[in-house]
Amino acid sequence: RKEVEQDPGPFNVPEGATVAFNCTYSNSASQSFFWYRQDCRKEPKLLMSVYSSGNEDGRFTAQLNRASQYISLLIRDSKLSDSATYLCVVKVYTGNQFYFGTGTSLTVIP
Amino acid sequence: EAGVAQSPRYKIIEKRQSVAFWCNPISGHATLYWYQQILGQGPKLLIQFQNNGVVDDSQLPKDRFSAERLKGVDSTLKIQPAKLEDSAVYLCASSLDGASAYFGPGTRLLVL
Numbered sequence: 001r002k003e004v005e006q007d008p009g010p011f012n013v014p015e016g017a018t019v020a021f022n023c024t025y026s027n028s029a030s031q032s033f034f035w036y037r038q039d040c041r042k043e044p045k046l047l048m049s050v051y052s053s054g055n056e057d058g059r060f061t062a063q064l065n066r067a068s069q070y071i072s073l074l075i076r077d078s079k080l081s082d083s084a085t086y087l088c089v090v091k092v093y094t095g096n097q098f099y100f101g102t103g104t105s106l107t108v109i110p
Numbered sequence: 111e112a113g114v115a116q117s118p119r120y121k122i123i124e125k126r127q128s129v130a131f132w133c134n135p136i137s138g139h140a141t142l143y144w145y146q147q148i149l150g151q152g153p154k155l156l157i158q159f160q161n162n163g164v165v166d167d168s169q170l171p172k173d174r175f176s177a178e179r180l181k182g183v184d185s186t187l188k189i190q191p192a193k194l195e196d197s198a199v200y201l202c203a204s205s206l207d208g209a210s211a212y213f214g215p216g217t218r219l220l221v222l
Contacts, residue, residue: 004152034210043201043213044153087152089211095165096141096208100152 003027006088006101014109017078021104023071023088030099032091033064035073037084038103044087047073078108112136114214116202122220128190131217134183135204141165143211144177144187145201153201159185189219197221 006023013019025033033050048055050062050071061074071088088101115134123129135142140161145153156175157167162182170177174193179185189196199218203211 006152008150032208043216045213046210049210091208093208095158096160096205097155097158097166098143098203098205098211099155100145102150102152 002101003099004088004090004101006104008102008104010105010107012107012109013078015078015080017108018074018076019078019106020075021073021086021088021106023073023101025069025071025088025090025099027090027092027099028069029092029094030069030090031093033062033071034089034091034098035060035062035071036087036089036100038087039084044100047086075106078106080108080110082106083108114202114204114212116200116214116217118217119215120218120220122222123192124222125194126191128188129192129219130186130188131200131202131219133185133187133202133214135185135202136206136212139204139206139212140182141205141208142179142185143203143205144185145203147199147201147216149198156187192219192221194221 035047036044037047038044059076063072085103087103142159144156147153158165159179177187199216201216202214
């Protein structure tokens with residue numbers, strides 16, 4: 001069973017739309033959670049950490065449900081520049097390993 | 111602050127040849143990771159170092175892959191002999207206290 005599962009998409013949405021990505025993780029010992037963004041042919045870059053109480057950064061909102069082992073990312077008012085692959089990442093404290101999902105591809109259409 | 115440096119950026123080799131990749135992490139980052147990212151997939155952890163010691167190499171194909179971080183700073187990843195299925199991007203990342211991981215630009219390997 002994979003450590004992190006994501007719907008690969010692709011998601012094609014018009015500018016201004018709201019889109020949500022979901023992710024589940026299998027290891028209940030997972031302690032830290034992140035969303036990374038990866039542009040085509042570039043390296044992954046940290047988008048935001050995900051906190052238990054949920055957190056927001058501008059148009060981006062991340063949620064964590066530990067009971068269901070579920071993480072989400074909501075993007076409001078999508079921009080063309082949001083087009084990228086969004087990677088769900090969990091970290092297990094026992095060894096500080098970061099486990100990545102397969103990524104969800106988003107294309108924002110004019 | 112300088113980011114994670116990797117070289118070469120691109121490499122094309124024939125199967126059964128050997129290849130080596132180099133990584134210099136962010137200064138002061140004790141933890142260094144090598145990931146393999148195959149097209150259309152997420153990064154897969156190959157090996158993790160804490161200073162010059164290996165923390166996790168459970169997913170490293172040890173019959174052909176090796177890695178070292180002798181002085182606890184920069185690291186090399188070697189493949190010998192390469193197979194077609196090794197074609198991928200090899201990403202190096204580093205972390206300070208495990209807070210989050212910062213990636214280098216990667217080495218894009220094509221095995222013919």
